[in-house]
Amino acid sequence: MSTILDVSNLTVRYGKGPDQKTAVDNLNFSLIRGEIYGFLGPNGAGKTTTIKSLIGILAPSSGSIFFSGKPASAISRTSLGFMPETAAYYWYLTPKELLFFYGKLCGIDKKTLSDRVEKLLDFVKLSRHKNSYLKTFSKGMLQKVSFAQALINDPEILILDEPTTGLDPIARMEMRDALLDFKHAGKTILFSSHELSEVEIISDRVSIIKNGKILREAAPGELINDKGERMSLEKYFFDLVKE
């Protein structure tokens, strides 16, 4: 089992002087190739800030991020896919055009891109709507498009920020199945979510973060209280973040 992502002493501070705030405080964790890693925490815990650092949007104040043993950089981003929380994609494009746009930015050749776009649209069940404008799409359909764009470069690691936010139960289940399919293809997933029951079902490991620090990292089945009793992720999470 090899490590695909290694985060060491990651610290992110905002502001200067007395107004400075530490959003992520000396974070350490790593992802094993092929696992689904749930990243949990209350609002303002530092999840999104950590994710922004991982995808290269935010420069850490200190610490390091390594992808497959190499420092995070534009080059390593070729093997990374990212799905943001509810992005409003360009309304004047069709999903097919949108995927071509992101694919070209990743430097994928025309033939490969053409095949991949068709496969991805099929994978997220949007083939029927491939030539419709995104402005006509429902929230669930847009989340599928967002998921497809994250996969356009056939990434080794997929990072998702609240992928099921605002989805109805059917769309949520479809998203969960898509994530599991991706995992079965040998890929790695890190995702943040407030949907604890879902995280518990699909994650191999979870970490619970609060005030920029990881409070606990374990497999969902290994979460036990002081008395040695096994707890549900939901109960464990609430007990931990309440403290």
Add this chain to the structure above:
Amino acid sequence: MKILTIALFSFKELVRKKDFYVLFLLLAGLLVFLFSESFFGVSDIIRYLKDIGLSAVLFLSIAIALPFSSRQLPAEIESKTIYPLLSKPVSRADVVIGKYAGSLLISFGAFTLFYAVFLLAIIMKGGHIGVLFMQVYLFSLLLLAVLCAFSLLFSIFLTISANITITLFLYILTYWFSAQIKSLLLSEDLNKIAGALLNGVYYLIPHFEFYDLRVRLVHGWEALPAWIVSSIALYTVIYIAAILFLAVRVFKKKNL
């Protein structure tokens, strides 16, 4: 390649938005009105046509260019599409330059189409299209390029409406005051410090008056010598490069 991809996809927005077509119809309507044979019974109508027609073409092109370039980066941030964009192997500099190139494509495309209608109107009225018309075309593109660069820079830290207002204000203000500053500099009753300060201001502000060839066109004067055209083009390229350099620096530091 990445810059071109970003620019070309931005251009799609213009093609698929109604604004452009509305402005195009507006211009066509205005030109038809100006071309009516009995337009206030004015003789030598072609001079008025050149003046009003060219002003309308420029105004409408600016009306497309400014809102578009000022919206490019804020829209990416507001809709959160900046995150998937930057999570791809794309740098912040690629985004700024790509968005600028997109703004250029849109404003140049719109101006070219409007100008073609304007030229057609001139030809239909028996006017002669000479070298000066080509220079007017080139200088108008240069003007739009500078305005787009300012608007893109301001869009990193201003709201869209504030950006458009300030860019237009900068355009009008520097256009009118450049000549005043120059005549002040040439006057002898200016002390050394004030002179140096004014000199600095004169070289720092954009010189939009360079691009205005309307009087020359209306009165049928000769075209500008090639060295002046080349100098102004070079000045514009250097000025835009400086603005974009600043825009990239500011955008790199922006907290997204």
